[in-house]
Amino acid sequence: MxxxxxxxxxxxxxxxxxxxxxxxxxxxxxxxxxxxxxxxxxxxxxxxxxSKENLVNEVFRRRMDEMTAARMGQLEKALGNHPGELRPVLAAFVEPALAMAQDRQSGGAFVRVIARAYAEKNDNLRRFLSDHYGHVLRDFGRAIAGCVPGLSKEELYWRLDFLAGSLTYAMADFGLIKRPAGVTEEAHRAQAAQELIHFAEAGFRAAARSEGSPTPSTPAPSLSTQ
The missing domain is CATH 1.10.10.60 (Homeodomain-like)
Known part of the structure; x- marks a missing residue:
């Protein structure tokens, strides 16, 4: 119909x-x-x-709702099937985002829109994203904290922020490693996901900052569309 x-x-x-x-x-x-x-x-x-402001918000909503649902569903399975394991939690954060970016028909333009969101100061959009999707980073933060309990909240969110930035970079496919001839885009993205997950796991498991290092007050988690 x-x-x-x-x-x-x-x-x-x-x-x-x-x-x-x-x-x-x-x-x-x-x-x-x-x-x-x-x-x-x-x-x-x-x-x-x-209004134009609402139009901007809805452009984000239609992509972010889909990606958020995929992430949260995969996170729930990771916590249920692999309690205490970090890699499945990181995979739940990374894989749905790269899958969306791989879909050039529906995701390619949105990846560039995300880059615009980083580059342009738009307080209304940031507020919208924080209100509607801020819980995603908080939920993943709690899940990761359960796997690496030695990190302070501040260190945890610094590293989560770096992961979100790296993921955005990988989604945009700006990296030095280009898809080799004969390798499908799906396979290339799958390898990118595994490399990023491996890299992120090492980052989260790295030793906590030494006690002698300066420790500023913990900021609120910064907003990332990723």
């Missing part, structure tokens, strides 16, 4: 906005550009989203 027309209109607007945000950034993209690319009128954007 065909979907109602208003769903396809909403999807066209989101797809056009995602592509344009990836190319021009949030501030550099006008609603007129979005409506032209989506072949809709401004009334359709106002009906479905109400």
């Amino acid at each position: 065909a979907k109602p027309a208003h769903f396809s209109t909403k999807d066209r607007i989101l797809g056009a906005a995602e592509e344009l945000f990836a190319l021009h950034g949030f501030a550099g993209t006008s609603l007129r550009q979005v409506t032209t690319q989506a072949d809709v009128n401004i009334a359709a954007v106002n009906y479905h989203f109400g």
